[in-house]
Amino acid sequence: MRGRVTRFAARDAGPAARVVGFMAHLRENGFRLGIGETELALAALAAAGVGEAAVRRALKAVACGCAEDWARFDAVFDAYWRNGGRVRSRAVPAGTPPAARSAMLGEGASGSGAAPEPGTEAVGGGDGEGDGEGRLIATAVRNLRRKDLREVVPPEDIRQAEAVARALGQALRDRRSRRRKAARRGAALDLRRTIRASVGTGGEPLRLMRRRRPERPVKIALLVDVSGSMLPYARAFLAFMAGLMRRDGAADAYLFHTRLVRVTEALREEDPLRMLNRITLLADGFGGGSRIGEALAQFAATHARRFVDGRTVVMILSDGYDSGSSDALAGAMARLARRGCRIVWLNPLKGWRDYAPVAAGMAAALPYLDLFAPAGTLDDLAGLEKELERL
Template identity: 45%
Template sequence: MNLAETTANPVGAGAMTKLNGFAQILRDNGFILGLAETRDALKVVASGGAARPSRLRPALRSLFCSRQSDWQKFDELFDAWWLQRGMKSATRVSGVPQTPPPGLQTETAGRRSSGESDQADHVERGEGSEVSEAGQSRREGASRTELLSKTDFRHLTNPEDLAEAHRLAEHLAKSMRARLTRRMHARRTGQRLDLRRTIHKSIAHGGTPLDLVWRKRKDKPLRLVMLLDASGSMSLYSAVFLRFMHGVLDSFREAEAFIFHTRLIHISPALKERNPQRAVERMSLLAQGTGGGTRIGESLATFNRWHARRCIHSRTCVMIVSDGYDTGAAEDLGAEMQALRRRCRRIAWLNPMIGWQGYAPEAQGMKAALPHVDLFAPAHNLESLKSLEPYLARI
């Protein structure tokens, strides 16, 4: 089928407008459609192979969908647009982006803009980022950064300090990445002969390979999987860790982020989302259930069952950030931790409460989990986060 055929059997202007409108609705709902897709859709309509809705639907569906979530949303949108069925729900999904809860909105907006500018900065500064970072803080006033990095997150009440801590957490995650990679380069051994280039060079010597060309082995990058407790008891810490996770996702090529409270939610797609409307839509999931009890065992079970196979490879460090207060059974948590331990290289459990004076891991859940944890470390301020880096570099 080609365009000539299309012009021989033209599509009415009405149908074309209707189709364009439909494409617009889909775009509003987060579908990724280019001009090529709409053009192809016109061809399909013109070919007559999709004359009735019952035939148009599957054709447009395979053309316009590009992931499973699209696939699931498609039918409802299709019905609303072409069959005027379920109009109410269509306006709900297709209308102007819903206003998110105020806190969430500023969080996402701030994250967007700062995330982008930070990234640009980061590339430009490259490896000297530490220096300019220090320079910046000097300009801002006496060792504010240093002070901030030692303050427990729960004592940060001033919104400015809090924002600064968030920014630093994200920055820390990014610089961590830069240094980890550099170390990996230096350690690279295992080299292989690059036959193609060697032969190229050997022609001049009549085939004797005098100049050998080597190829460096590609290292499997360290993958970080972060599980963040977002329950009520952690509420003072979870926001700053969310920022940290965002930084990690942004700079580590391989990282996954999850949060859990009464259930487990995979948030890396939401944190990576560039389309602000979709980001808000996805982040709004976070609001559900936060501040309630924690079911660490169950959440880990969900992770082991549905995500572990995909997320974990041989060089993976699983980082759990939680205070260990579990409302579920401690035995379950122990069993799931054991299962998880078998799969990954290291488990690091970060507990903000270790930083408190006189803390001992007395919580039932924490006790059950401890035997399976490789690193049990505090995470109550920026400095404790920073000290994780040497550990990660050794994995």
């Protein structure tokens, strides 16, 4: 819905300043733009010609960087130039996708000091981890949440989990690249360097240089079930998740219950308390029912297409109790497996004496798993190192 053209205040400094304002507006809405893009935008406008359509298209080509940006751009453009009302970082609209939401929260916290920071509301939990000068602000957002992750995961757990995550990460890191690199020992000759060296010995290749295939790290995509039935294990799993993300720059993390949320960005937060806050905001509905099939199907159709490839291990932490249909789960697993990744399912219930994968969902997923193992605590996870090495 387009309104009238926005009327800027008279003290506004002209078109260039408005474009700068627009770029700031885009940043607030989760676009990743630097100063370079602002310059580029001005140059593009000079080259684009006049008229709203031309301006819109020119800015679109400059500001967008991926398909999501491309789809969102027009709405954001209208909001700024067509009086659609600017979206403030503190009032999170219900329709905003989770990724944008996390980005906005990040902006709000590091931006102007006047804006209430959602990140500070938690300080004062009594464990002395906070920065000591927390302000008590806006609780409206918080009251909506039924469960608070901060009560579930204490920051010291995360530190312990980091060690476990590091060990597991190393166990997985044994796949080799296809690219060969110069090395002292290796299977293939490096002709280029051999010839170069032979020039000094009159053309006789006395010293043979070699190339080998270096080790390549495996990426981990972690999907954690945070539905009601998983609550007893949430502490260990979330800590593991946080630990893994802090160790491994390439890992990817998701939470799911009735829907799926990507929490990678939030988990990269430096301060553990702030991080938990952001996740709590993202994981709205934490502790509710679970629709594993739907969540995984959503993962396979969206994020997996971008982040999961043959060098990825998808790790699912869930008990397999699915309130959706098991066909949906089987379909999603098949689709995921087709991306060439390895799939590990860690199930806290598997450790129980009488447990067999009777949950229909679990049974449907079994054929697609590379590893199905029990894990309910951090110690269990640490014990998986050997098995993961064998993958």
